[in-house]
Amino acid sequence: MVKDMKTYIDEAESALLHTYNRYQVVLDKGDGVYLYDMNGKRYLDFVAGIAVFALGYGNTEYNDALKEQIDKIIHTSNYYYNIPAIEAAKKLKEASGMARVFFTNSGAEAMEGAIKAARKYAYNKDGKTDHEIIAMNHSFHGRTMGALAVTGNPHYREAFEPLIGNIRFADLNDLESVKAQITDKTCAIIFETVQGEGGIYPATQEFMEGVRAICDEKDILMILDEVQCGMGRTGYMYAWQKYGVKPDIMTTAKALGCGVPVGAFLLNEKAGSSSLAAGDHGTTYGGNPLACAAVCKVFELFEKNHILENVKEVSAYLEKRLDELAKECADIKCRRGAGLMQGLEFYKPVGDIIIKAMDAGLILINAGSHIIRFVPPLVIGKQDVDDMIAILKKCL
Numbered sequence: 001m002v003k004d005m006k007t008y009i010d011e012a013e014s015a016l017l018h019t020y021n022r023y024q025v026v027l028d029k030g031d032g033v034y035l036y037d038m039n040g041k042r043y044l045d046f047v048a049g050i051a052v053f054a055l056g057y058g059n060t061e062y063n064d065a066l067k068e069q070i071d072k073i074i075h076t077s078n079y080y081y082n083i084p085a086i087e088a089a090k091k092l093k094e095a096s097g098m099a100r101v102f103f104t105n106s107g108a109e110a111m112e113g114a115i116k117a118a119r120k121y122a123y124n125k126d127g128k129t130d131h132e133i134i135a136m137n138h139s140f141h142g143r144t145m146g147a148l149a150v151t152g153n154p155h156y157r158e159a160f161e162p163l164i165g166n167i168r169f170a171d172l173n174d175l176e177s178v179k180a181q182i183t184d185k186t187c188a189i190i191f192e193t194v195q196g197e198g199g200i201y202p203a204t205q206e207f208m209e210g211v212r213a214i215c216d217e218k219d220i221l222m223i224l225d226e227v228q229c230g231m232g233r234t235g236y237m238y239a240w241q242k243y244g245v246k247p248d249i250m251t252t253a254k255a256l257g258c259g260v261p262v263g264a265f266l267l268n269e270k271a272g273s274s275s276l277a278a279g280d281h282g283t284t285y286g287g288n289p290l291a292c293a294a295v296c297k298v299f300e301l302f303e304k305n306h307i308l309e310n311v312k313e314v315s316a317y318l319e320k321r322l323d324e325l326a327k328e329c330a331d332i333k334c335r336r337g338a339g340l341m342q343g344l345e346f347y348k349p350v351g352d353i354i355i356k357a358m359d360a361g362l363i364l365i366n367a368g369s370h371i372i373r374f375v376p377p378l379v380i381g382k383q384d385v386d387d388m389i390a391i392l393k394k395c396l
């Protein structure tokens, strides 16, 4: 007997740990910027698996590259070299101008590595083990104990304390609040170049430059989390590239493999040559041939399909249409964001709007209770923006 959607959902609820309040839909396949549920209903996708599937669904070249790698070899071990990891690391270095790459399996794990690298860098300097890290309120860096410790949302952290210690919090875009937390033990300042889960807040030019100056003056490592805002999402390969300010360490994940679980933390020459050394860090899967074949193909297709150009062009149009909508609709407070990472803040919770949109064939997601987040595949066109706006309007 063919099972219906309700049956699958019931089975999911009795088998999976209930850590998500899931939308009542079983997604089954994708094509371009559209997703289909198991009944064949079509949805325009403005979430992309949360800023992951940048290339759109069913990209033949991407799929073929993965199939080819599967037939060759899926996994070796980091005790041996493999060609896809070497090629992928070179592409990451080229795209970022950073010096060293460590591949992980997720964004949280990339943050763990970045934190370890920062502590080791400071330890190498003074031999002490009491270093502090400054992170931002309303930030999100992942759910593992280290990443959670620098996540500026007490609600996510509280039940799991004690997390790693010596973390201090400041406010994004408030340089004075950062300065107030600096001590002679500070080893790193961590923030998202564009805060994602916290409500789509881009860092200001002044803040980026100010933090960089503090870090240079005191030999503190500047760590930028580009897990969500990186990989072309803002119209730059990495969001920080717009500012003319370079981090010492950065993390990337989400769209890095476009659906294959992979992340990375990247270090400049200074941090890379005097932090984690042989035996200090490792991973079984991180940077395996399958994941890195995906990374290589993603970079190749970004270039071939002019993804950054498309993001710049379409995001200008998306901003315009969202601004018009904000003007028309009294429930909307404002729009903000960068590139194809946009947020529409409402005066009321947006949960009902998102469910209505889903019924109407549009997939959206929130970032906090009052903000609708728009993080579509980076291959969308202006027509998709128009289609999205038309559906959204009906749901307001």
Ligand SMILES: *Cc1c(COP(=O)(O)O)cnc(C)c1O
Binding pocket: 105, 106, 107, 108, 109, 111, 140, 141, 142, 143, 192, 196, 197, 225, 226, 227, 228, 229, 253, 254
């Ligand atoms: C999603 C996210 C993470 C965590 O990535 P996972 O792959 O879910 O572990 C970290 N930082 C930011 C900014 C994110 O958006």
